[in-house]
Amino acid sequence: MAFHLSSTPPSSQSPHLHSFPPNPPHPLFSSSAQILHLSSPFLSSWKHKNPIKTPLPSLSSPPPKPLLPLHTPTKVSLQDPSPQTSLDSDSQSLDGQKPKTPSKNSIWINPNSPRAARLRHHSSDSRYARFAALAASLDSSDPTDAAVAAAISALADRPTEQDAVTVLNCMENSANAVLALRWFQNNIKINKEVILYNVTVKVLRKSKNWDGVEALWKEMLERGVKPDNVTFSTIISCAGFCNLPEKAVEWFEKMPEFACSPDYVTYSAMIDAYGRSGNIEKALGLYDRARQEKWRLDPVTFATVIRVYSHSGNFDGALNVYEEMKALGVKPNVVIYNTLLDAMGRAGRPWQVKTIFKEMDKKGVVPNRATYAALLRSYCKARYAEDALSVYRQMKEKGMEMNVILYNMLMSMCADIGCVDEAAEIFAEMKGLPDDCKPDSWSYSALITAYSCSGKVLEAEGLLNEMLEAGYQPNIFVLTSIIQCYGKARQTDDVVRSFDKLLELRITPDDRFCGCLLNVLTQTQTEELGKVINCIERANVKLGSLVKLLVDEGSANEAVKQEAEELFENISNEVKKAYCNCLIDFCVNLNQSEKACVLLDMALRLEIYTDLQSKSPTQWSLHVRGLSLGAALTALHVWMNDLSKALENGEELPPLLGIHTGHGKHKYSEKGLASVFESHLRELNAPFHEAPDKVGWFLTTKIAANSWLESRNLSESVSA
DNA sequence: AGTTCTCTCA
Known part of the structure; x- marks a missing residue:
C-alpha cells in the first residue's frame, strides 16, 4: 500500500463569508488546512458580490472629511472665549501651536472619554458643560486642598x-473627588x-476604590449623615465591580438597621x-425569587440577568429571560x-444577531454605538466578513x-x-488616528498573521521589525505566526532562528505553538527535518520523541501507539485534531502508512475524529470533512479494507457508496480537499465521481464498487 | 443622586 501527498497545494480557497457553523478554528491552528495552503479569494468574491469599485473606499483614498469627527477635541470653556482670552492663549506658545497646557479659561476634554460623551449628550446644556469643565479641571488638579480650592474658585463663582x-x-x-466633597462641605450651604x-x-466606583468607599461610609456615619437606598445600591454595585460579593451582601443586610428596605x-x-x-447560582436564585414574589422588575434587571446567563455560557437561558420579559409585558429597550x-455574538450565533437586530429596527428602537459595537464583535467572531465590514462602514x-x-x-x-489587503488598509488607517x-x-500581531498566512514573508518580516521599533516585544502569538510563515516558505533556518528567539525571550511554548511546529514539519524537505525536529524536542519532549519514532523506520507500531497515547493525555483538547492531522500527514509524507493507520486508529478511539464511517440501508459513506489530506487518504484506505472485508464476509453492499469531503463553504481547506482527493481517487482507479447535485460528495454504485474492490483484491493477491 | 450596554484565540 502506498499513497503520497504528491500534488501541490491548490491555490484557490473558497470564500466563507457566511460560514456555518461559525467560528472555524484559527487558520494557523486549523485542524485541517495545513498541508493545503489556500490563499485569499475573499477579496475577489466579495468585490464580485458587491458592485462597488473599491471594497473599502474610505480606507484606500483620503476621505473628503474627517471619518471620525469625534476625535477632534471638543473645546469647552467656562465663558465664551473673548478675543482677549484667545490672544492670551496664543501668546503662550511661540510656535503658533496650541499651548499644551490649557489656559485658565479653557479645558480640553479627552474626546474619547465618557465625559466627552456626556458632554455631547448635554451639548445644549451650557450649565452642564461648565461644570463638566470644572470636573475635568478638578480631576487634573494636584491632590491637595489648596489646588482643589483654587480650581473651584477659578471656574465656579459661588457654586x-x-x-x-x-x-x-x-x-x-x-x-x-473626596477633596472636592470636603471643600463643598466646608464652603457652601448643604441641605442633603x-x-x-x-x-x-x-466616583470611587469608577476607579474600583473599595477602601475609599468604606472610608466615606465611616465618615458619613460619624457625621450623622443617614444613608438612603441610593447609598446602598451604589455601594452594592461598587462591591460588585470590585469583585467583593460578600461586601455586597454585608451592605444589603445592613439596610434594615438604617430603616431602608431593598427595592427593585x-x-x-x-x-x-x-x-x-461568578456566583451564578445566587444571582439567578435572586432573580427567581424576584419573579415569584412579583417584585417590580425593570429592563435593567432583565439586562443584568441576560448578561449573567450569557457570561456563564448559558445562551438559551439568556434568550429565555428575554422571552419571559416580553411575556411579563416589559418593553425591551436599547x-x-x-x-x-x-x-448571541458570544454564543457564535450571528444569524440570531441578525434576527434580533431586525426586530429591534422593526420595533423602532434606535441602535446606538454599543449596538454597532456588538454587531461588529459578533460578525468578526463569526467571520461574517461582508456584514462586519458593512457595520464598520456604517459606524464611520x-x-x-x-x-x-x-x-x-x-x-x-x-x-x-x-484578506491581507483589507487588514493592511485598516492598519494604515489606525496609524493615522489619535x-x-x-x-x-x-x-x-493580527497583520503579521495575515501576511504569514498568505505567504508574504518580506511583509511579515518588515512589520515585525516595525513592531520592535514601536517598542513591542514579540510575544508567542507573533512568533507562532512568523514561524508558520517561514515554514510555509521553507526557510527552515529562519524557523530555527525564530524558535531560538522565543526561548531567548523566556516564552514557554504552548500547545498551539507546538502544533505550529508540527505543521511546519509536514512542509519541510527531508534533508532539513532534523532542524525542525530539534526545535520540537526542545519545545515538548514527548512530542519530540513521538516524531522521532515516526521518522525511525525501524520503530514498532506498538511503540508509536504508546507514545502517542501518552502525548494526547497531556495536550489540550482544542489542538488534538490539528496534531492528529499533522502527525498523520507527516507519516504519509514519510511513506509510513502503517504508522499513519496506528495514529488514525488512536484518533478514533479517543474520539478526536468521530463518525468517519456511516451505514444506512441505502448508502454507506466515508466522511473526511475536517481531516487533512493525509488523514483523509488514510481513512479512505481503512474504509476500502473494511469494504473488502465486508464482501469477504458475504455482506452485500448498499445501492450507493459515498465519500463526503465537505462542501467547501467554510474553513480554509475543504474545497481544496475535494479537488486533491478527487485526483487521488483517480489514481486508485476508484469509480467515485463528484455528485452533481450534492456539493462535496463523491458517489458510486454498488456494481461499480464491487468490481473495483474485486480487481483491487485480485491485484493485491497477485503482488503478494 | 441609584442598578444594565465593554470588548481580542493573550
Whole structure:
C-alpha cells in the first residue's frame, strides 16, 4: 500500500463569508488546512458580490472629511472665549501651536472619554458643560486642598449645592473627588448631604476604590449623615465591580438597621454583584425569587440577568429571560437589545444577531454605538466578513467611534479569512488616528498573521521589525505566526532562528505553538527535518520523541501507539485534531502508512475524529470533512479494507457508496480537499465521481464498487 | 443622586 501527498497545494480557497457553523478554528491552528495552503479569494468574491469599485473606499483614498469627527477635541470653556482670552492663549506658545497646557479659561476634554460623551449628550446644556469643565479641571488638579480650592474658585463663582452634585457626578479622580466633597462641605450651604456622598461614592466606583468607599461610609456615619437606598445600591454595585460579593451582601443586610428596605434597584444591583463575581447560582436564585414574589422588575434587571446567563455560557437561558420579559409585558429597550446581541455574538450565533437586530429596527428602537459595537464583535467572531465590514462602514458614516479593540477584531477577521489587503488598509488607517487608536501589539500581531498566512514573508518580516521599533516585544502569538510563515516558505533556518528567539525571550511554548511546529514539519524537505525536529524536542519532549519514532523506520507500531497515547493525555483538547492531522500527514509524507493507520486508529478511539464511517440501508459513506489530506487518504484506505472485508464476509453492499469531503463553504481547506482527493481517487482507479447535485460528495454504485474492490483484491493477491 | 450596554484565540 502506498499513497503520497504528491500534488501541490491548490491555490484557490473558497470564500466563507457566511460560514456555518461559525467560528472555524484559527487558520494557523486549523485542524485541517495545513498541508493545503489556500490563499485569499475573499477579496475577489466579495468585490464580485458587491458592485462597488473599491471594497473599502474610505480606507484606500483620503476621505473628503474627517471619518471620525469625534476625535477632534471638543473645546469647552467656562465663558465664551473673548478675543482677549484667545490672544492670551496664543501668546503662550511661540510656535503658533496650541499651548499644551490649557489656559485658565479653557479645558480640553479627552474626546474619547465618557465625559466627552456626556458632554455631547448635554451639548445644549451650557450649565452642564461648565461644570463638566470644572470636573475635568478638578480631576487634573494636584491632590491637595489648596489646588482643589483654587480650581473651584477659578471656574465656579459661588457654586450651589446642585452645582456641587453636578461637578462631583462628572469627576473621575477619586482622591480629588473626596477633596472636592470636603471643600463643598466646608464652603457652601448643604441641605442633603447624603446626595453629595452618594455621587462621591460613584466616583470611587469608577476607579474600583473599595477602601475609599468604606472610608466615606465611616465618615458619613460619624457625621450623622443617614444613608438612603441610593447609598446602598451604589455601594452594592461598587462591591460588585470590585469583585467583593460578600461586601455586597454585608451592605444589603445592613439596610434594615438604617430603616431602608431593598427595592427593585437594590435587587438588580445584588443580582449584578453576584453575577460579576461568578456566583451564578445566587444571582439567578435572586432573580427567581424576584419573579415569584412579583417584585417590580425593570429592563435593567432583565439586562443584568441576560448578561449573567450569557457570561456563564448559558445562551438559551439568556434568550429565555428575554422571552419571559416580553411575556411579563416589559418593553425591551436599547440596552436589552445590546445585551442580547452581545450574548448571541458570544454564543457564535450571528444569524440570531441578525434576527434580533431586525426586530429591534422593526420595533423602532434606535441602535446606538454599543449596538454597532456588538454587531461588529459578533460578525468578526463569526467571520461574517461582508456584514462586519458593512457595520464598520456604517459606524464611520454615523460618526461613531471605533476603538483599538474593534479595529483589532476587524483585522484579525481579515487575517483569518485571508484578506491581507483589507487588514493592511485598516492598519494604515489606525496609524493615522489619535494615540488611543494607534496600532498596539494586537494590531501588529493580527497583520503579521495575515501576511504569514498568505505567504508574504518580506511583509511579515518588515512589520515585525516595525513592531520592535514601536517598542513591542514579540510575544508567542507573533512568533507562532512568523514561524508558520517561514515554514510555509521553507526557510527552515529562519524557523530555527525564530524558535531560538522565543526561548531567548523566556516564552514557554504552548500547545498551539507546538502544533505550529508540527505543521511546519509536514512542509519541510527531508534533508532539513532534523532542524525542525530539534526545535520540537526542545519545545515538548514527548512530542519530540513521538516524531522521532515516526521518522525511525525501524520503530514498532506498538511503540508509536504508546507514545502517542501518552502525548494526547497531556495536550489540550482544542489542538488534538490539528496534531492528529499533522502527525498523520507527516507519516504519509514519510511513506509510513502503517504508522499513519496506528495514529488514525488512536484518533478514533479517543474520539478526536468521530463518525468517519456511516451505514444506512441505502448508502454507506466515508466522511473526511475536517481531516487533512493525509488523514483523509488514510481513512479512505481503512474504509476500502473494511469494504473488502465486508464482501469477504458475504455482506452485500448498499445501492450507493459515498465519500463526503465537505462542501467547501467554510474553513480554509475543504474545497481544496475535494479537488486533491478527487485526483487521488483517480489514481486508485476508484469509480467515485463528484455528485452533481450534492456539493462535496463523491458517489458510486454498488456494481461499480464491487468490481473495483474485486480487481483491487485480485491485484493485491497477485503482488503478494 | 441609584442598578444594565465593554470588548481580542493573550
